[in-house]
Amino acid sequence: MTVGPDRLRDKVVLLTGATGGIGAEIVRRLAEEGAHVVLTDLEKSGCQDLLDTLTQPERHTALALDVSSEEQWEDVVAATESTFGALHALVNNAAIGSVATVDEETRSQWDRVIGVGQTGTWLGMKHAGPLIERSGGGSIVNMCSILGTVGGLGNSVAYAAAKGAVRTMTKNAALHWAKARVRVNSLHPGFIGTPPLLERWEGSERHREMLAGTPMGRLGRGEEIAAVVAFLAGDDSTFVTGSEIYADGGWTAA
Template sequence: MVSKVLDGKVALVTGAAQGIGEAIAMAIADRGARIVASDINVERGEAMLSSLRSRGVEAHFLRHDVSSEPDWIAVVAETMRLFGKVDVLVNNAGLIEVCHIDDMPVEQFDRVMNVNVRGVFLGCKHIWPAMKAAGGGSIINMSSVTGIIASSDGSAAYSTSKGAVRLLTKAVARDYIDRNIRVNSVHPGGIRTPTVEPFLADPDTAPAVIGRTPMKRIGLPGEVGAVVAFLASDESSYMTGSEVVVDGGWLAV
């Protein structure tokens, strides 16, 4: 039984329909928070909502394109209508487009940046009134190990976007430090998600995926969720502008 360190808190988690986002929502809910889960995938989001509610969690699901400013305004307004505040924002929604830079259409690059960077910027911008009502809060932005060290597998746009999230987090942390809002980034390595599963199932690519990680295993979404829940709680009260790596030792070599 985990400690209810988030009892009474309200959390908004984007990209929560599956994978790491779903695990984050579950981990935060298990620690006592009420949840607004958002995602562009309505069908999967509704299924995830049913799972949350079956565990006795007070939760709601909202369709949400994080690259859209009107969507952000509407989602924050609806969360305020439902709960009157937001204590925790997890900017988890993200997009991976694998393509080498010389072959990448500019529209594809823009799509990655719009979701991964613009979406985080808009979340940090528009959550302020809701966190003001809460007396402050915690923002957790999901980056990646490839936001710290670039990969050579056609993920130039993704790495660029996640590097931007890393520094945007630090900038917003400085901007919001006098508003009692902490802002930190989380940098997962190889995690078992629907996006990664095809690579793990392929005998040609699975050894390379696992071989990058000194622990010699793939991480689980719940292992990331537990770290995010810690950053959401007052147990991390002296942390802001930090980058927390969850990678099985990937960056330790």
């Protein structure tokens, strides 16, 4: 068991949505803690660019993965096994949003949001979970949201539906794999001021609402989410499964 600052030493961790605002911070933290990171996102080139900024880039690998494609999951899990011989953690981080309300949302956007955030998370668990089990056990971190639990600002209905499913699938899978030592937990960020999010919303009414609903009075930072991922991915959390961990500045406590 490795705990402490080097706690991910030589663990193989597969991450989806690696080049996004939070994903890139997770990549940096996992690499700093000694993991071999399998960076995946829609475009391999963005993953490779990010990988090239890491110390010892040769320890990591970059692959294209659309999480809504079962075939691509099969390919990525097979490539991970042939490159590293094992997988110790999966971080199901990729998702897309939609701010539409229940009466505004369109069927096509609903299907896209559910296809990536909900179905993509299930496919990741389905295909990577057995390899984690064969590797001696490990951890699955499903990136959820406060909107997987509470109504938020009363919009983003498709996103809330996807994240609600992520929350309950997490508990279901945790029970299935409990004796196999594959732990499954959901991580629920509040509003995180990543560059893409700020670019879209800074100064808007929505930005003011995000701040007003957060008791700590500020948005979170990507590295504050990455720190919780590192805890959940490694051996500091070996008795934590089926849990929902909030990093939301107090949003759900209010």
